[in-house]
Amino acid sequence: MARIAIDMDGVMADSTQQYINWYANRYGVTVAKESLLGKPETTGFPLDGVVRQFLYEPNFFRTKPVIAGAQEVIKALQEKHEVFIVSAAMEFPLSLAEKLAWLEEHFPFISWHNIVFCGYKHIVAADYLIDDHVKNLSTFKGEPLMFTAPHNVNVQEFKRVNTWEEVGALLL
Amino acid sequence: MARIAIDMDGVMADSTQQYINWYANRYGVTVAKESLLGKPETTGFPLDGVVRQFLYEPNFFRTKPVIAGAQEVIKALQEKHEVFIVSAAMEFPLSLAEKLAWLEEHFPFISWHNIVFCGYKHIVAADYLIDDHVKNLSTFKGEPLMFTAPHNVNVQEFKRVNTWEEVGALLL
Structure with a gap:
């Protein structure tokens, strides 16, 4: 685990x-x-x-679409591993309640015990961090996994997961 | 540091x-x-x-008094150490925005980068955790420091700090 x-x-x-x-x-x-x-x-x-x-407008974070496969794979990961959701939500205070409601709607199987809203992510102790930003992955002490997003396609320095299917293949 | x-x-x-x-x-x-x-x-x-x-009522977390010495000592700690505020706020969704506003009012010198709202605290990697609850201190990997509160006066298992003055004497 x-x-x-x-x-x-x-x-x-x-x-x-x-x-x-x-x-x-x-x-x-x-x-x-x-x-x-x-x-x-x-x-x-x-x-x-x-x-x-x-990013500063009401409802922006509340209504984001879910990325394909995230629900199924995270549910499966939870059965085998200890899963924490770690979001740099502090920068946008409006987003705190919206992100929590979004998680409750789309990921009701994730307990509040396993949700972390933070600023810097280097305070998080975990074996893997799946993230789309260099600033978070580069300070992480475990194994960083870069989730592909349009803004990061040219980044070379991290092991990459392009889809949730690939996350599942790697960690399940 | x-x-x-x-x-x-x-x-x-x-x-x-x-x-x-x-x-x-x-x-x-x-x-x-x-x-x-x-x-x-x-x-x-x-x-x-x-x-x-x-705990479920509006304004309860927003209007808590500040514990004596916290502001002065945390400001001084910040100059010597890396300080993170780590609160198990997820249990009470209303408290998220209130806690952030409370910190901004009473501790304006703490950056949002250094604030963590979570459930379980064992995900936090730090050298010290100053906390009043056994459940948080007992799973912590660094050195736990029990901050004295009425509910924990009979707990024996942790090094204890009774006041912010004592925190300062230990860590400054």
Whole structure:
């Protein structure tokens, strides 16, 4: 049994799709996911800086789509391992309650005991961290696993998992 | 430099005084702090079970008094050590935003990067944990320090700090 820490945004919750959806809804332009490859998160949209502002709006975190396979694989991981959800939620105070409600809706099998909202993630002791951001993976003491997201496709330094199917194949 | 994890309730925030204040305000009876010594937290009040319900009410966590010396000593600890606030806030979803606002009001010098809201605390990697509860201290991998609270006065198994002055003497 290993202890597995799992990031929310970009790993369980489809942040990119939510940026695209909210941008389309607000500005009437649907940006193709492929056009965001390799660009820093929240950038690559026609109007500069507006996607970043979505993060401070009510309901943004509450309504993110679930990434395909996350529910099934995390449920299975829980049966074999100790699973913790570790989200850097502190930066966006509105997101705290929304993220908790989102988890309750989509991942009701995860206990509140196993949820961590933090800032820096290097305080987390686990065997694996599945995350989409270099800043979190690079300070992690266990084995970092980079979950592929459009903004990180050019990062070379971490073992990569492209889908939840691949996470399952590695850890189940 | 050490990494020091500090619990909020009963260590930074005076939970016992808040129980007494809210009970007095609601039921007109002021319970003496001394009468609560050695009794499980939230018990020892004339009406059974009502103090526990305060934990689910708006503003309960937002308005707790600060424990004497916490502000000065934590500020000084920050200059010498890496300080993280680690609170088991997940059990009470209303408390998340209230605890963050309480920290901003009373401890504005603590960055959101260094705040952790969790359930189980054994996921936290630190050199010291200052906490008032056996369940958190007993699973901690570093050096546990029991901060004295009425409910824990009979616990023998941990090194004890009775006041923030004593924390300062030990870690500064």
